[in-house]
Amino acid sequence: PAGPGGVTVPRAGLKKFALPPDYSDIIFPERTKLKFMDKVPAVPKVKREPRQLRDIRGPSQEATDFIQGQYGILALGGGYLHWGHFEMIRLTIGRSMDPKSMFAIWRVPAPSKPVTKKSLGHRMGGGKGPIDHYVTAVKSGRLVVEVGGRCEFGEVLPFLTQVANKLPFPALPVSRQSLQKMRQEEEEKRLNNQNPWTFERVVTGNMLGMRKYLSPYDLRLKGRFWGKFYLRHRV
């Protein structure tokens, strides 16, 4: 307020104290650090499996929502995680988090899919190669790890981005609120799209005979997925 001479003296007002966050409803698991994942499952597989790349394609149906933690890494593309990736995640998160106040849990199973590799320098033919290593398949939209505890998103973000950049597929650190916001925005985008022609409409109506050039899977994927890639900018 201006004084009697019209002189205003700028100064700080009352300090408003924000209440500290309430961590009362957090349940810690028995082991706060990430479990060690085996390179090879306890019963190694004898029969070699066909490639089945459909376990990479399309949106994920499992582990799409948070269970225990508040923050996690969301996969934005499909890919295979092998033992090296698991060790990297386990060690980076174990090194950067405080086991007394934070916990982390796996949202992907241990590697169980056998991947064969022929020895180097041989010609084609001679049958399928022997099993080389085991991997887990991850589809887009799946959570890889979850982190929780008495911590804020800002504390967890640095090492989660570090991990997310090293994964074989594009990944993003998320919190419960940011994931919900992302899904809301997607929905809003879908609703307020001004383009009357959508991929879904064209495919379901087979307009202009487009299905000749599209896969039958495109009915389900609706133009948002291409191979293992997730096209985030598409509606």
Next chain:
Amino acid sequence: SLCAKMAALSGGAPWRRGWLPALQLVRRGSKAVTRHWKAMHFQRQKLMAVTEYLAPRPAIPPRCLTPRKERVEEDSGYMRLLRQQVEEVFRDNRMIAICQYNSMPGEDLVLMRHYLRKYNIEVKFVLNEIVRPVLAQSKYKNLLPLFVARNILLVSPELKAKEMLRVLKGVPQVNLLGACIEDTILSRQGVENFAKLPPLEVSQGQTVGALSLLPSQTSSLLQRGPAHLTALLDEHIRRLQAGGTGTPPEPPPAQSSEGH
């Protein structure tokens, strides 16, 4: 695969050997899921380009239309507590002086507080944004112009203005602006005049003395006639004794004094 197709078609009916074009076309090119970005068919590219997202674009941006929301700040418990404290201060104390406060060294501030504490005067730091609403609603509306920029309140249940002024004179950083003594608003000059007044007991005594001056003189007034007569008689006796057998006693001075 082209030769196989031609061979199959040349047979006449293409479905004779149960030959499915989908299976044959798979041999050409890569699988559906590849590590690299698989090149799309041109028709598919065109479809993707046509079915892209178009953001809504109103003629007038919503930024220009919606009026700016003025943020109404919530009352936190802390603010309420401070307001309560200010109200208590104004209720409990008889003398409240408002001074302008310029920043002074910590030790000087502690010393000043100590000296004022000896006379039972408390120093209170107040925030304008709390005091102004409290005063505006109470009867002290005329004190509002004083609460601008940094100020402190010197409050006391007793009225020791002289000592307070003496302490404040020694502190150049604190300037007295005004005071509210016994629900009377005084300016700086008023406070100085108030300080020059004698203390209450002395003034009470003075008033009592002034009132009782006339009654105290009544007895002496009544006694004045006989006292004068007694004095004259004494003087006469003294002269007689000093003169010896001399002059006879003089009744007229006694008659004249009785006539008074």
